[in-house]
Every structure is written in structure tokens, then in C-alpha cells.
Amino acid sequence: MANHTKNSLLEAITVSSEQGRAIPDAATGETMGYVPQHTIADLEAAVAAAHEAQPAWAALGHAKRSEILHKMADEVEAHAEDLAQIISQEQGKPLGGMGSRFEVGGCAVWLRSAAETPLEPELLFEADGTRSEMHFAPVGVVGAISPWNWPAMIAIWQIAPSLRMGNTVVAKPSEYTPLSVLALIELLRRHVPEGVLTGISGDREIGAALAAHEGIDKLMFTGSTRTGREIVKSSANNLARLTLELGGNDPGIVLPGTDVKAVAEQIFGGVFINTGQTCASLKRLYVHDSVYDELVEALGTLAEAAKLGPGLDEDSQLGPLTTAQQFRIVSELVEDAKARGGRIVTGGEAAPDLGPHFYKPTIVADIDDGARLVDEEQFGPVLPVIRYSDVEDAVARANASDQALGASIWGDKDEARKLAERIESGTVWVNQHGTLNPMVPFGGVKQSGYGLEFGSHGLKAVANPKVITF
Structure with missing residues (x-):
């Protein structure tokens, strides 16, 4: 402490x-x-x-x-x-x-x-x-x-x-x-x-x-x-x-054949920085069939291992949600995902023993567009992981949101770089997410x-x- x-x-x-x-x-x-x-x-x-x-x-x-x-x-x-x-x-x-x-x-x-x-x-x-x-x-x-x-x-x-x-x-x-x-x-x-x-x-x-x-x-x-x-x-x-x-509802797209071990920790960090309470954090992840199960398992393992606790505890990696309102929003979106058949890989519930606004880091699989957790900005420690089989479909789904602050593409650098030009967003990162540089302009488009x-x-x-x- x-x-x-x-x-x-x-x-x-x-x-x-x-x-x-x-x-x-x-x-x-x-x-x-x-x-x-x-x-x-x-x-x-x-x-x-x-x-x-x-x-x-x-x-x-x-x-x-x-x-x-x-x-x-x-x-x-x-x-x-x-x-x-x-x-x-x-x-x-x-x-x-x-x-x-x-x-x-x-x-x-x-x-x-x-x-x-x-x-x-x-x-x-x-x-x-x-x-x-x-x-x-x-x-x-x-x-x-x-x-x-x-x-x-x-x-x-x-x-x-x-x-x-x-x-x-x-x-x-x-x-x-x-x-x-x-x-x-x-x-x-x-x-x-x-x-x-x-x-x-x-x-x-x-x-x-x-x-x-x-x-x-x-x-x-x-x-x-x-x-x-x-x-x-x-x-x-x-x-x-x-x-x-x-606001932002930043998408990430994981391309076919991506080395899961090489990107899992960076994806996790892009999601859960500041307990997910970041405008440009990764909020919905589209993953190709070829690596879906492996990446879901890897993200679940990382979430299970993350230390949740008070900010002043030197051992804490994730803290509480800042406000009661945000805690309520996160809770409602996860419950809606459960009701729609989303699979809770890990988390999916509060941690009241730690304090009033703690929510366990949560990975939700087998969920799709149309669920509130995918369509709305959760602004908390929860990631919906959406399966896709066609890259063109993934790009269209990533672009479907009215919000367009940031986005990321993971996998082969050359292919990701080409796809980045087609993503409707103020910033598109390749094999990283949410990295800001004081010399590089930052801002959103759409809403x-x-x-x-x-x-x-x-x-x-x-x-x-x-x-x-x-």
C-alpha cells in the first residue's frame, strides 16, 4: 500500500x-x-x-x-x-x-x-x-x-x-x-x-x-x-x-493469420488503460475466424491476471470506475450482453468487496453488432470480441458507427496500412492503439x-x- x-x-x-x-x-x-x-x-x-x-x-x-x-x-x-x-x-x-x-x-x-x-x-x-x-x-x-x-x-x-x-x-x-x-x-x-x-x-x-x-x-x-x-x-x-x-467507440480489426502472442498484450493495454475510461481506448474488437478462439483465450487470461484495486495501492493495475453513473452504465451493458447470449469469458460482475464502483475486467465473446455493448460506448473495463470471416465485412462494420475518434488494425503491417486508409476515423493505428504523441495532431471526425x-x-x-x- x-x-x-x-x-x-x-x-x-x-x-x-x-x-x-x-x-x-x-x-x-x-x-x-x-x-x-x-x-x-x-x-x-x-x-x-x-x-x-x-x-x-x-x-x-x-x-x-x-x-x-x-x-x-x-x-x-x-x-x-x-x-x-x-x-x-x-x-x-x-x-x-x-x-x-x-x-x-x-x-x-x-x-x-x-x-x-x-x-x-x-x-x-x-x-x-x-x-x-x-x-x-x-x-x-x-x-x-x-x-x-x-x-x-x-x-x-x-x-x-x-x-x-x-x-x-x-x-x-x-x-x-x-x-x-x-x-x-x-x-x-x-x-x-x-x-x-x-x-x-x-x-x-x-x-x-x-x-x-x-x-x-x-x-x-x-x-x-x-x-x-x-x-x-x-x-x-x-x-x-x-x-x-x-466520445468514441473505437474499433479494432485483427486480420487473418495474425500472431496472437505478438499482439495480445498490446490489445489488452489498448482496451483497459485507465480501466477502459479513455475516449480513444479500444472498445470493440473484430477478430478473424482463424485466430478468434486463440485471441479470446489470451485476452481472458490477461484479464484474469490483472490486479484490480484502489488507486493508492502500489500493486493495483486497474482501479474503480470513477462515478456511480459510469458503474451503472457498464453494469447495464454487460447484463444486456448476457441476455443476448454473449459469453462471459471472464469477469462480468462487480467486485463490491473492493469498494462501491469496482467492476471486474471483462471479456465478452460470441456477441455481434446490434448488441448495446458493441453499438454504444461502454467507457469501462469491458471488451466485446466479435467474430468475422470476411475482411471487407469487418471494415464495413468498423465504419458503421456514428463515432469515429480512433481505430486500429492488427496483423501484417503492409496489409493493415492499406486498410487504414479505408477506415473512417480521426486516427488509425497499426499494431498499436491509443498511442499519442504531443507532436502528432489528434482529433475526431463524424460525431x-x-x-x-x-x-x-x-x-x-x-x-x-x-x-x-x-
Whole structure:
């Protein structure tokens, strides 16, 4: 078990029970702290302060802002363990592996990447003494609404490029994981003037007010497709520019003759990272007849061996589901799969002895399209494995979803590479799934959103293009 030492960072952001709202430990349900309950008036003040601070922040120039982002990364690294423990308690992911320490490390990496990515004016046209260039100017004030599954890292994906480009930011974390984001912002704010970065915690009313606020010039949102539609409606009032990274029901296709031993562990990792609570995790797996039984058995063995436990337990590989709502969704989808004749290879039930929201890692075989578990995003530790006999049919089924964030193809690299061009998805991975690179653009198509994050494309997304002709 982890050593439960005093967490000075948690103490810095929490308030008394009389002043705030209780935030439960995801594993135990016990209160880990009280978060400030900000109001619409607090939001108004934050947006006003952001507008006041923005011109001077932009005037610092790219080099100085990049220097500050590096100092922010240093600060995050200096307080990495305190921040990781907050994330593990509040969100539930384990400290080790691809868990909360990995998430904190990712925050530092993405801060440094945003600082170091070059973005020079682009030459558009030059002839007969005339030259046209594309420049990238700050948008102004960015509203950043982040989710509960990777609370700190996704907040950084929004905050870091926005600050680098000379914008100020008002950030609103999920009401389920506000402490993780407020703790992160507490560290970042130590290096910027007042008003440049403000965290506002609260319920959906605060998020809706931020999305519709006339003082917001750009809105970045990661979350459900349903909420994304509401944000699009709200943006009609202020014509804020949008980057939306919404839900995904990522398919994987395992080709005929694939070496199961070579890919099983990577497929398992692509499914169960963060207990399956990842937008771009692998959520439905189409496997050719020739390797179906072998792969189902291999995945079942890996699921049986995975250590489920509290995030602060150093031995845990998978944690609890973060919210009661998500636990209920996962449970309902598995029960529906059972009712349709799906075969539970392993798991298929809760683990109440561990805590209120623990669900055993589950592999469901002999299931098909049309089952809720296949057609809907489960966002939890459950994988439906669907048999196919014709590759063309598998591609068609993979493309049938309205959501298209990520996808993967497993097997012969050359054949997979050709098929990747035919998959309707923002990203297609070959013999891997969910691997992200701060220099490689990421975003969805169809109802998984629009706009790109990361690298130079991510910087441009939080800038206003300006053509200068001379």
C-alpha cells in the first residue's frame, strides 16, 4: 500500500466543509476533501480578469511565454507525487503503470512540447514584388472545459497551447474531478500574472455559462457527444471558435493469420488503460475466424491476471470506475450482453468487496453488432470480441458507427496500412492503439467532434489566422 503522508498540495486547494462540496475518494467513497463552489459571479470575475490580463500576456512574445511554460513543467515535476496521489484518489487510476504518475509526467511533456513547437509565418504567395504571409495571432480568452477521465493531462492539452499562443484561460474541470485540475492550476499559476489562468469549479450550470459567455473567444471541450451538441448551440450566441473532442467507440480489426502472442498484450493495454475510461481506448474488437478462439483465450487470461484495486495501492493495475453513473452504465451493458447470449469469458460482475464502483475486467465473446455493448460506448473495463470471416465485412462494420475518434488494425503491417486508409476515423493505428504523441495532431471526425490538438496544428487551433500582404 502507498504511504499516506500529508499532501500539502491538496491542503492548498481545499476548503472547509462549510465552504465547499465534498469530493469522494473513487475507491472508498469517503470524503477526500472539499472543493470551492464557485458561482456565476466568480465566473464573470474570472472572464473579466482574463480580458484585462490578455494584452500584456500576448505582448511578452513567444520566447518568453515558452520560457514560462518550461518553468511550469519544472513546477509540476517538483510536485509530481502529491499531484499523482490526488488524481489516484479522486479519479481512481492506479499510481503506477499507465496511471496517475504517467498522467503527471504527460502534463510536463505536453507543457514542454507546447513551449518548443515552432510556428513561423507561412508564405502563401510571392511574385512581382508582392508577398502574402499567414500569421497566427492570439484568439483572446479561451474557455477550457475538461473531463474526469484524464483530468490533469487533458486540462494541459487545452491550457498549454492556449497560453503559448498568447491567450488567457478560464478552465472549468469536471464536477467529478475538480481537485486534480485545481491542484494542477495551483502549480501553473505560480508562474503567471493574475488573470492569465483561472480555475472555476462548479456544476453543469457553470460549464453552460462558460460555453455561452460573450467574453469567451475560443472554447475547448473534451467530453460526451451529447454535451458537445449543447456547446455547439451555445456558441451560436458568441460565435466562439470551437475545438471539440467527443466520445468514441473505437474499433479494432485483427486480420487473418495474425500472431496472437505478438499482439495480445498490446490489445489488452489498448482496451483497459485507465480501466477502459479513455475516449480513444479500444472498445470493440473484430477478430478473424482463424485466430478468434486463440485471441479470446489470451485476452481472458490477461484479464484474469490483472490486479484490480484502489488507486493508492502500489500493486493495483486497474482501479474503480470513477462515478456511480459510469458503474451503472457498464453494469447495464454487460447484463444486456448476457441476455443476448454473449459469453462471459471472464469477469462480468462487480467486485463490491473492493469498494462501491469496482467492476471486474471483462471479456465478452460470441456477441455481434446490434448488441448495446458493441453499438454504444461502454467507457469501462469491458471488451466485446466479435467474430468475422470476411475482411471487407469487418471494415464495413468498423465504419458503421456514428463515432469515429480512433481505430486500429492488427496483423501484417503492409496489409493493415492499406486498410487504414479505408477506415473512417480521426486516427488509425497499426499494431498499436491509443498511442499519442504531443507532436502528432489528434482529433475526431463524424460525431466524435472536430478540430485538432497537439503540435503546430494544435497551436493554430487556438490562434486567429491573419493574412498580411505587402
